[in-house]
Amino acid sequence: MHIVKERKGFTLIELLVVITILGLLALLVAPKMLGRVGPAKQKAAQTQIELFGTALDTFRLDVGRYPTTSEGLQALRTNPGIEGWNGPYLQKEIPLDPWVNPYIYTSPGNHGEYDLISLGADKIQGGEGENQDIVSWKGLDQK
Numbered sequence: 001m002h003i004v005k006e007r008k009g010f011t012l013i014e015l016l017v018v019i020t021i022l023g024l025l026a027l028l029v030a031p032k033m034l035g036r037v038g039p040a041k042q043k044a045a046q047t048q049i050e051l052f053g054t055a056l057d058t059f060r061l062d063v064g065r066y067p068t069t070s071e072g073l074q075a076l077r078t079n080p081g082i083e084g085w086n087g088p089y090l091q092k093e094i095p096l097d098p099w100v101n102p103y104i105y106t107s108p109g110n111h112g113e114y115d116l117i118s119l120g121a122d123k124i125q126g127g128e129g130e131n132q133d134i135v136s137w138k139g140l141d142q143k
Helices: 012-034 037-063
Strands: 104-106 115-118
Touching (some): 037 115
Antiparallel strands (some): 104 115
């Protein structure tokens, strides 16, 4: 009597077929998912700028002015010695933009009482698409 042992596992051909199918799926899905990263980062930057705007407005209500350029956004977290300061106006540390760069804050600004800018993916002024600057004085359309 001959006893046959059951083999468990996959053959090399089965593994190659599965790997090929997964590779084809990745080729189809990855570009669609990766194409959404840039716009998501832009939306996140615009949302952060709007949240800074709310904190800056609250600071102004308490102090009577926006933080100066030299005081910067850090004045929203710690009192730089200003009478009337009633913060912190942001509960967490000042975040970097989605491309891991500090936001640029100036007050008075060229476009209003303050300007708040993220330079986008290219980290230089101007640009289009993902390289477009995200600014406090325009919406996400930025046109």
